[in-house]
Amino acid sequence: MTGERPTPDGAGGGEQPAPALRRAVRGYLDHLTVERGLAANTLASYRRDLDRYLGSLAAAGVTDLSAVSAEEIERHLARLRASADGHPPLAVSSAARAASAVRGLHRFALREGLTGADPSRDVRPPAASRRLPRALPLDDVVALLETAGPVDAAGDTAPLALRDRALLEFLYGTGARISEAVGAAVDDVDLDDGVTVLRGKGGRTRLVPIGGYALRALGAYLVRARPGLAAAGRGTPAIFLNARGGPLTRQGAWGILRRAAQRAGLTVDGPRAVSPHTLRHSYATHLLDGGADVRVVQELLGHASVTTTQVYTLVTVERLREVYATAHPRALH
Known part of the structure; x- marks a missing residue:
């Protein structure tokens, strides 16, 4: 390594x-x-x-x-x-x-009583450089989500395109990690109540609401595409399937996002490339921009500590600073 x-x-x-x-x-x-x-x-x-x-x-x-x-x-x-x-x-x-x-x-x-003191108590760890998460502007997210694959010869949306749109909407609509999305089972999603169970790090689970756009995309995929894909496989509870009917892998999901980003004209290479985590960052940042409490966002993201979530507040402060610098008549010296 x-x-x-x-x-x-x-x-x-x-x-x-x-x-x-x-x-x-x-x-x-x-x-x-x-x-x-x-x-x-x-x-x-x-x-x-x-x-x-x-x-x-x-x-x-x-x-x-x-x-x-x-x-x-x-x-x-x-x-x-x-x-x-x-x-x-x-x-x-x-x-x-x-x-x-x-x-x-x-x-x-x-x-545990193995020692009588903690010599590490006053030892400070090296300070890691704080990298702000990469969040997409809302217009870029919309462009990305609307680039589902091509239609078939009859003019209908192809099954894999329905899957791709459902996956992208699910990632942005729930803030799920890519591993949580590909690991989700059909029974984890309740379309009637608009919620899903996400199974996160350390075996922790959380209940997360699903937005209306993601619900419609998931409904279309589950009714019109998944049954046909599942018929080609051996039966799996996973929501998102590959063309052979098996569960979609993280690499497969990454490929879907990369192709969608290319079609939307977004960066797919280099340090500012769109990644599965980019949608999660965008989800958190847009919630905070909309006035959501950081503690609520912590629960939605499945962070064990609110300090992990607070890095997103730095993103919104940077955005506010940029707006102020360009809009206020006396912002520039």
């Missing part, structure tokens, strides 16, 4: 972490799995981060968490951000995640 390295500088001499350290890490990871319900990818990242940390402690001759000092933690985190042994430094975001893993381990050890 780019930017990762097996062990930090000074931890590659072959020293093996003490059994007590390994037991503590196993207990913490079990806690994250069972009690916190962290996603598999997050757990794998934490495991790598903590393996690195144990290597650093072993190299320093530390055999128990109770013997760790704040200075030792700071040295470990500093090494992650330094280039050594031909390995590139970790990115700020990866180093911040590693710091979170280390601090979580020490908090857990204190809570």
Whole structure:
């Protein structure tokens, strides 16, 4: 993985972490799995981060968490951000995640009585650069949604075009992650009540309203297209199907969005390219622009913490600043 390295500088001499350290890490990871319900990818990242940390402690001759000092933690985190042994430094975001893993381990050890103090309490993680989410103007969203595929020879909308329109409307109309959309089952959607169940990160589920445009697109797809697509497969509860009747993959959904963006004349390459997450960002930003409370948007997005959602308020402030700068007669100096 780019930017990762097996062990930090000074931890590659072959020293093996003490059994007590390994037991503590196993207990913490079990806690994250069972009690916190962290996603598999997050757990794998934490495991790598903590393996690195144990290597650093072993190299320093530390055999128990109770013997760790704040200075030792700071040295470990500093090494992650330094280039050594031909390995590139970790990115700020990866180093911040590693710091979170280390601090979580020490908090857990204190809570479980494995140590008498938390040496990581006053250790500050590296500040990650805050990248504002990319949100499309409403006109671009409308152009994107209205570029469903071609009609067939009889002049009717082709089944796959109905699916594509339903998928795009669903993504923007619910703020779903791409994994949540392709993982949604037919029974998760209630067209009469206009709501859907979305199954998010860490096994969390939430109930989200579906807008009128998305409801109509879903209804047309479920009645006029999905039965024919399903007949070609072996039977799957997934809403969105591929041409062979199997569940649509995330890569397939990304291809649908990319083709629609190209037809709408939107950017599909480079740092400002339209992606599945772009529709989710646009959903959140447009809700806040319309006056929605940030706590409500947090629930709709399925964010565990409101601080994750608050980044979207920065987007709306930037937009207001742009409007002010161009419209107010005394905005420019």
